[in-house]
Amino acid sequence: MRFMMIVKATEDSEAGVLPSAEQLDAMMRYNMELARAGVLLAADGLHPSSGAIRISYPEPGGKPKITDGPFTEAKELIAGYTLIEVKTREEAIEWAKRMPDPHGFGAGQIELRQIFEPTELTQDPEAQAKQYEMREHIQRQNP
Amino acid sequence: MSAADTHRTIEAIWRIESSKIIAYLTRMVRDIGLAEDLAQDALIAALERWPNDGIPDNPGGWLMTAAKRKALDLLRRNKVRDRKYELLGREMDARMDSEMEVPETGEVNDDLLRLIFMTCHPVLSPEARVALTLRLLGGLTTAEIARAYLVPEPTIAQRIVRAKRTLSATRVAFEIPQGTELKPRLASVLEVIYLMFNEGYAASSGSQWIRPLLCQEALRIGRVLAEIAPTEAEVHGLVALMEFQSSRFKSRVNAQGEPVLLMDQNRALWDYLLIRRGFAALERIEQLGGMTGPYAIQAAISACHAGAPSAAETDWIRISALYEALAQVSPSPIVELNRAVALSMAFGPEIGLEIVDILRSEPALKGYHLLPSVRGDMLFKLGRLDEAGAEFKLAASLTDNQRERALLLDRAAESLRAAP
16 A cells, blocks of 8 residues: 655745755655665655645636745645555555654654555455466466 | 554664664574574563653664574573584673664674575565565564565464574575576575565556555665675666566556556556666666666566656567577576567567567467457457457457456457458
8 A cells, every 4th residue: 555654844844945965865864764665665755835836726616826926824835755555554654654754853743645546455265266377368468 | 653653663763774774683693593592582672661761763773683692591501401502602701892882884794695695585485475575674574574465474473483494404505606606696685575565566556546555665676686696687677676676666556456458558657766766776787788688688677668758669679689698698488479579669560470470370479368368369450350359359368357358359349340
């Protein structure tokens, strides 16, 4: 299952203050740890919302409305995300707990959200019988 | 936190930490079975203490320290009996001065690499290698492995016990193979991972869409290997290949659970995050001097499909060239058949048919329905309709898959109807 660890924005990140060398170093080490565990899918940081654009639909069926940033309420904005693929929800929590405080000064906040995925493993015997039937067929089609 | 929550959290921590602990202990006690037992003892200690004491701040360090202590106790107990253990014990006494020391990243990487070379050692049967790797590198329980393979749990348990015994009995060293030994040993590791992946890939199906544990675990172990052996191009080749193949999970079977051919798949359903990762892995191969190994070449073929916006825009000329390269490094009749299809798509059916006609005398493809099926298609395109009809009929008689048989019989009827 996949999870997104969302790093919330702070006043600093919104002001375009870059992380300190120590913070960058800690984050780098953390990402290396995720990669070495084979769970890291992607990780990116975002520009402040001053360069952002918001598209909304105030009228049902109407044209989209374009609003330029910056947007207020830093805690409702996001500053970056890390996508991981893990076996259980608890594993995702455990990894999220190990992320260094992304902003320092006690201002950091990380939100963990599960990504929608098609239904998980089935135990349906009929489906399993079908899998067996297909097995050889598909193996020969690869790559 | 309830007891059940704590238990699940401990399981999650175990999954993250166990392979590192087992690798470290194997180096310490020189026996993989003993190392796993000791690591399990540490896990049991955590299961006993953490529900009451709370989960420590550094749970990985706690487990590692507990495991080391247990190993040290054992070495001390065996002191009198065995001189080798006595020396190890003394060495460890010195090392245990700083109890919570975290091993260096490089050291952990090397230990993990040694462990995977051990669990994939050619002295073991392929099934045993897969089971042991899932257990020790994947941190999966015997029950989980058994469920993934749809076999009874004792079968897997026995397989693992025997594998560990064989490794001890044959005194397989805990080391990274050097020199000329490295290439074949690495090939064995990659084979185990790909075997695991294919087992899961072949078992996944449509409407009840399955994300089999085996695929996910193979891909994860592959990604780990790419980090701990970053200079091996073939490791990245295998990872790229698995990323590309995984990107098509959702589109490769229809709602009825029937397989959908690559050319007919809905490309909007492909996972472009995994495709991007596949291309990134190929890039690492380029940086290492280019693709020459069979996994890298297969990944490059897969990339041609992944990068084509539609089936019609597939670069068949490049795919033909890549199959040619694959046939050089890893020749097989199946590769030849694929090369013939690619050439036919790139340059027309006459050229493909020349190769397919040669393959008809190939004993390994005798009774393989895709050979007459491919030949029928080429003959059909050339307007040799009677012959095409006969080939489709033959192909239909060779497949066990009902739906495929029906499709082939349809094509046979279509050819014969159109024939003059």
